Amino acid sequence: MNNIIKNCSLNRKIYILTIPINVMVSRELLKEILSEQQKRTEKLQKQNFVQREKLGHLKKFLRIKQSIIITGVRRCGKSVLMLQIIKNFYKNFYYINFEDERLADFKLKDFNRLYEVCIELFGKNKTFFLDEIQNVEGWERWVRRMYEDDFKFFITGSNARLLSKELATLLTGRHLQFTIFPFSFKEFLKFYNFDLNKRDIYLTEKRASIKKYFSKYIVDGGFPECIKNHKIEILQEYFSDIIQKDLVERFKIEDTKKLKELARYVLTNSGKLTTYNRLRGLTEIKSVNTIIKYLSYLEDAYLMFSVPYFSYSLRKQMANPFKIYSIDTGLANAVSFKFSKDVGRAYETVVAIELKRRDKEFYYWKNTLHEEVDFVLKEKLKIKQLIQVCYDIEDYDTKKREIKSLLKAGKELKCRNLLIITDEKEDEEIIKNNKIKYVPLWKWLLSEK
Template identity: 45%
Template sequence: MENQTIKQIVLDQKEEVKEIFKTKIIEREIEEKVRDSLKDNLIKVIIGIRRCGKSVLSHQILKEKNYGYINFDDERLIGAKAEDLNDFLEVLKEINPDFNYLLLDEIQNVEGWELFVNRLKRMGHNLIITGSNSKLLSKELSTYLTGRHFAVELYPFSFEEFLKYKNFKYSKNDLYATKNRAHIKSLFGEYLKFGGFPELSKIEFKEQYLRDLYDKIITRDIVLRHKIKYFKVIKEISLYLISHFGSRITYNKLKNIFEINSVHTIKNYISYLEEAYLIFQLFPFSFKLKNQLKGARKVYAIDSGLINSVSFQFSSNLGRVMENVVFLQLKRKGYEIYFYHEPAGCEVDFIIREGLKIKELIQVCYNLDDLETREREIKG
């Protein structure tokens, strides 16, 4: 790739960053943790679904620093190779010779990026890298990046972050006032319907935005990345799982529904959807790992807005959507989560486990006014 082309891209991206700082930015729940990590010469790794705010968070943290920046999620950089990366570094140093920090956005798009990042660390650069693939959180990261690294996951806005973005300030005592409770309930209804992707608040056609985002994730983060031939099949499986969020599924059941010969193919497709942060699997509780892996598992989606925009919802089910929201909040907190189900019908939505101890049992219900619903939830 020509240095002049690279320079133009880097300068264009620098202008885009200026536009980011003109928009409204709130402090994210993990921001202080990442900011504190700048004191150490660790490789900072921020992972999460596309458009959840990784880049904005990174720029906000580095705002007062002298830093270089390259966004590899740029259509002009499709096809960039590992051997091009040093040219990018040279251009950055030409533009800003004295930068101390370096932000590499979606660098996993460049095959063989790991050696380049390791070299930058050895050169003394303080690095933040972002990615939209959960493999960057796996044990493979330790193999890729020699030395220590600091990895965090970022999700779309939590409800608390959503309220902050909406400039709604409250204390616990405020929740007892009817007016405030009504306002929070209204905002929560909006959050359940449209979810927490940060850009949504400034977009008029929210559902179209979410459908376009979903298609982009399926195409770029799954089909192209994994070189999948049967685009239609994996999209149908994805839509099925998102439409049946909170329901128990098995690989064999999916194999039969989609008439796929191999369970292995189903496993691969689901792992790709998980890696892209579209879905999460929740396993049944058991002290025996074998029973967890063999049993039917539940699937939850990354965002309630995405559920409402792309899934086949035949009726409004606020209870299940709220269950999905609670699941995501437990994930944000980093808990070890399971569910419990008995053939007789007794079920616990979420079990929080710490080591060998059960810390908490959680039942989720949007409305307990119905007597049958109330008895079922209490029985669970």
């Protein structure tokens, strides 16, 4: 590569030739790193981490050939889930964490040497656990070649380079992707050693404790380290890291301030309807195309997600506003530096996150009279359930409005499975020959999927 320095006084250009140096990672260094990481892995497996709900789901895919890709927002627990897979299902394996600074110069050509060292230290094996592998450019080519020789891979990575839309081209037909989120409410209770069984929800003292933890969950969210250390600064640092490392550095974004401004607006307005033009008007970003691009980046990094308007017509769907949701209520509160007074929006956000966690396909519904239903759950071509989220359902006008919208949507979409998620109310009502079920949010979160 040639660098140019201009000599102003002589009006001459001086060319400096810089030659890239190929640094090889030595066998001895690899031995040192792998031995240390193996010991650290064994030590971590003895710690009492909360068992992730996704672990049971992953068990079904351990014996198939496809590589397992674990993605999710930064610091939601991807690496810990990998350790739990090792602890529960594997005795013989190779584990490499590429986030080790001593592997900063690790290149594609070093993989063969790495494999040789693995055999030398731990014997022959066919299972690799590769943590933060996105730090190695071209890693997928080596994985693809080894895959053809019947090696099994478990791979995690931060979203700086390992993003869901890219995986299809990196490992076409050779991988299954699983997304994990910050703690669910069930996992949150496990963290506090709350032993939950089905009868607890009927016991007054247990119910009181569950509701106390639920109030905390709404405010703090589900990021494990933040829950453990009770420091909002951790979430603020996560936000900065996602913006800088996962987006700015990856996409070479020059105007960091505008990207951060948009991200902060999205997180602090979780649950609201918006459009690209509206977001352009609310920020200093003048181009709609830039807004579209930045929102795509934020969604790919799992910082937020959008929910479209329900219509069988894709054209109508795209022509209508969409809803935006934060990936975590605690993160949204940390970014806004205060807990939102709009508890209803927080409740709606928690429901949206849980629906994503449960792998549901969902939309929102709205008619020309601006009557709205929060969530339309769809399976294949059938509408399975309509959900309203209402914090204060005891208010007469609010209840009347929510039920009216739910009944209209139910009639239009031919769905009789109607649910209102509330703060306290638990009941069933028959209105105009339609049964409407009321369930408190904390109880819905603890229900079976």
